Amino acid sequence: MDSLSINSLLEELKNPDVIVREQATRKLWRIWFQQKGIYGLERIDHSQKLLDAGEITEAEATLTELIKDQPDFAEAWNRRAFLYYSIANYRKSLLDCQKAVQLNSIHFGALHGMGLCYAALGDYGKAIQAFQRALEIQPYSLVNQKLILECTFRIS
Structure with missing residues (x-):
């Protein structure tokens, strides 16, 4: 898509x-999801099925392999995040979200993550900043608006 x-x-979105x-x-x-064609889509789908089945290690390995094969596949980074x-591995998740946003600056899902x-x-x-960046792309996102309010409350 151009x-x-x-x-x-x-x-x-606005x-x-x-x-x-x-x-x-x-x-x-x-x-x-379709950025890397059928191969990427199938690998992400497979990793999600593994995750749904509670096979975390296998799901992580599938996504890590996909990332090694296709390091510019933002959605693979986002799915691993x-x-x-x-x-609850928030530091690793954050790093993968940051990589997804580096590859795709409009990835509102990774910004939310x-x-x-x-x-x-x-x-x-920093949470508020990330949610605000996501809101710039999706200004009607009630979840991001709510999370900004919650984070603001926690700061005060």
Whole structure:
């Protein structure tokens, strides 16, 4: 997908119509998951099935192998960040979120993940910054708005 189409989807994330925003969100996720074609999509899907089955080590190995094969695959980094977050390894999750954002600066999911990691680590100021960056892309995201308020409350 070309950058013009992606820019159009990013504009749709700012549309007051919830249906337009939801469709744009789904399309962006699809683009990110399909960045490396069938191979990348199948590896991510396999890792998710392993994670769902509680096979954390195998899921991590699958994602790590995918990252080694495709180091510019932002969604692979994001999925491994999710895995690390789900087992409360917030520092590793944060590093993978940062890498995903480095590769894809508009990855609102990885920005949200960064905010969650910072909050879990007690760095509420950085959490707020990450959630605000995600809100710049998805201004109607109620979850990020709520998390900003929660982090602000914890600081005060």
